[in-house]
Amino acid sequence: MVIDFHSHVLPKMDDGSKNTDMSLAMLEESRGQGVEVVVATPHFYGHRESAASFLERRGQALRRLKGAVASSGKAAGGELPFVLFGAEVAFFSKLTELDELDSLCINGTRTLLLEMPFAPWTRYELDAVSSLCLDRGYQVILAHLERFYALQKDEYVLENLLRLPLWVQVNAGSLLPLTRRGPWIRLFREGRAHLLGSDCHDLAKRPPNLAAGRGMLRRKAGEPTLARMDELGARLLGLYA
Numbered sequence: 001m002v003i004d005f006h007s008h009v010l011p012k013m014d015d016g017s018k019n020t021d022m023s024l025a026m027l028e029e030s031r032g033q034g035v036e037v038v039v040a041t042p043h044f045y046g047h048r049e050s051a052a053s054f055l056e057r058r059g060q061a062l063r064r065l066k067g068a069v070a071s072s073g074k075a076a077g078g079e080l081p082f083v084l085f086g087a088e089v090a091f092f093s094k095l096t097e098l099d100e101l102d103s104l105c106i107n108g109t110r111t112l113l114l115e116m117p118f119a120p121w122t123r124y125e126l127d128a129v130s131s132l133c134l135d136r137g138y139q140v141i142l143a144h145l146e147r148f149y150a151l152q153k154d155e156y157v158l159e160n161l162l163r164l165p166l167w168v169q170v171n172a173g174s175l176l177p178l179t180r181r182g183p184w185i186r187l188f189r190e191g192r193a194h195l196l197g198s199d200c201h202d203l204a205k206r207p208p209n210l211a212a213g214r215g216m217l218r219r220k221a222g223e224p225t226l227a228r229m230d231e232l233g234a235r236l237l238g239l240y241a
Contacts, residue, residue, distance in 0.1 A: 001240075003037040003233040004030060004081070004210045005169050006088065006113065006143060006197025010061040011068075013042035016201040020068035026200055026208055027069075027080045033211035035081050037237070039106055039197075041113050041143075044087040051100035058085060084237060088143055090115045096131045101138070111139040111236045113169070116148055126157045133164045139236055140166040144199060146174045146184050162192060167236070169195040172213020173206075175220075185220045194232055 008016025009026050017023040030038055042061070044054050062085055074080045086106035089095070091114060098104075105112045112132070116125065132138045145168045152158045162168070170193050175181045187193035196217065200208040218226055234240050 001037060001230055001234045002035050002210070002214070003039065003195075003230070003237065004035050004198050004200075004208070005039050005141065005195045005233060006041050006171070006199045007038050007208070008040075008042060008088075008199070008201045009038060009065075009083065010040045010042050010058065010085075011064055013057060013061050016042065018202075020064050022203065023065050024068055024072060024074070024080075025203055027083070028074075029203065030081050030198070030200075030208040030210065031079060033208060035208070035210055037084060037239070038081045039084045039086055039113075039237075041086050041088040041106075041197075043115075044089045044104055046090065046092040046095060046098060051098060051104065054087070055100065055103055058087070086111070086113055088113050088115050091117050091125065091128070096128050096136070101136070105138070106237060109139070109236065109238050110137060111141065113141045113143050115143045116145075118148060118151065120151055120153050121148075121157050121161065122154065123157060126161050129161060129166070130164060133166055140164075141195060141236075142166060142168050144169060144171045144174070144197070145187075145193065146170055149183070167195055167232070168193045169197050170213075171199045172196050172209050173199070175213045175216040176209075181216065181220075185217070188217060188221045188225055188229075195229060 009023050011017045011020045011023045084107040087104040174184050198208045198210045
């Protein structure tokens, strides 16, 4: 099952889709690339907005999108990918205390897409993520690890973070530049990266591009890597036993 694990297709939620027409066009583009499931992961910033407010806005955006899909006559799962809902949860100081964290996971699972700070991580972040994984039992996915990797100077923190029972998502676009894709391909080969997302925001600057990333991964890491990724993705989302 081809899954885009990271997208901003919900209309008027964040810096992603501006309206339902754009959302539909993004989903159409994804379906044309063979994507069957798109996980809508709008940004959640707990230091700016309450979880209750975010969840209300997300519910409204989902209803608008479903209405647009119904009006278009393009049934989800047929002409359009099936849309699951979650959040790209930005790390903040009270994250582990958040009562509504379950509601920010993807579609009623325990799978949580976590965006780490754009800064060097310390043992504070390591302890917090450890708590999410080991104490609270979440299936944590680290969003686009490659965007933070060069910032990490404390090898102890980075290595111990990646030893936790969590998963690493890489953006498809990061596998495309000839001179910069090597480290991220290597992470997949080594089993230290596990999932792909387009992180699409629009149709021009940050469009759906999962097919290009999958194609590169197939060429550089082999078809078995894609098969393992697809099986893991379906399992994390509870799409089959």
